Amino acid sequence: MNREKLEAQIAQYPICEYAFIDPKKISFLENVRYICRTECPQYGKSWSCPPAVGTVEECKKRCEIYTGGFLFTTIAEVDLMGDMEEALATRMEHEEITREIRNLFLEECKEVRVLSTESCAICEECAYPDGPCRHPEKMFPCIESYGILVTELAERYGIQFISEAGVVTWFSLLLYT
Ligand code: SF4
Helix, strand or coil: CCHHHHHHHHCCCCCCEEEEECHHHCCCCHHHHHHHHHHCCCCCCCCCCCCCCCCHHHHHHHHCCCCEEEEEEEEEECCCCCCHHHHHHHHHHHHHHHHHHHHHHHHHCCCEEEEECCCCCCCCCCCCCCCCCCCCCCCCCEHHHHCCCHHHHHHHCCCCCCCCCCEEEEEEEEEEC
C-alpha cells in the first residue's frame, strides 16, 4: 500500500482527524451489543444493525482477516434550534466521504470492509427483514453494531470525540488487507 499517496489523497477531504490502527487492538464487547438491544430503537430494524449483522463473535471473526485499519472523523455543526433533518444531512455527507475514502483504499488494497456511523438511512424504510438489502455496496453497518466501542478506540489513538452543544462527531472505520 502506498500510504504517502493515500494520505495525500485523503488530505483533499474535510476529515477532522484520522489514525491508522492495528485491527488487533479493537475490542469486541458483548456490553455494547447489550446497549444496542436494550436502548437503541434501531435494534432489529435494519440490515446495518443487530441482530442482522450476526453475533459479536461472528463480527469479530469477520474483522480478524484484515491486516490494517483506518479510523477517521468528520465534524459537523448543527443548529440546536433546527430539526433532526439537518443533523441527518450532515451524516449523509459523512457517509458520502466514507464511500470516497473506501474507493481510495480499494485502489491500494485487496479487500476493504467499512463500518460507519449509526443505522443505515439510505432507504426511507429498510427492507429488513422481509427482503435483502437494496444497496449492499453502499450500506455500511454501524460500528457499534459489531460490539466496538468507537470512543474507546478513538481515545486509544488520540482521536477526539467532541461532544459540545451543536457539534456532531461522525466516525468511520475501514479495515483493509
Ligand atoms: S440500504 Fe436500505 S435496505 Fe439496505 S440496510 Fe440501508 S436502509 Fe436497509
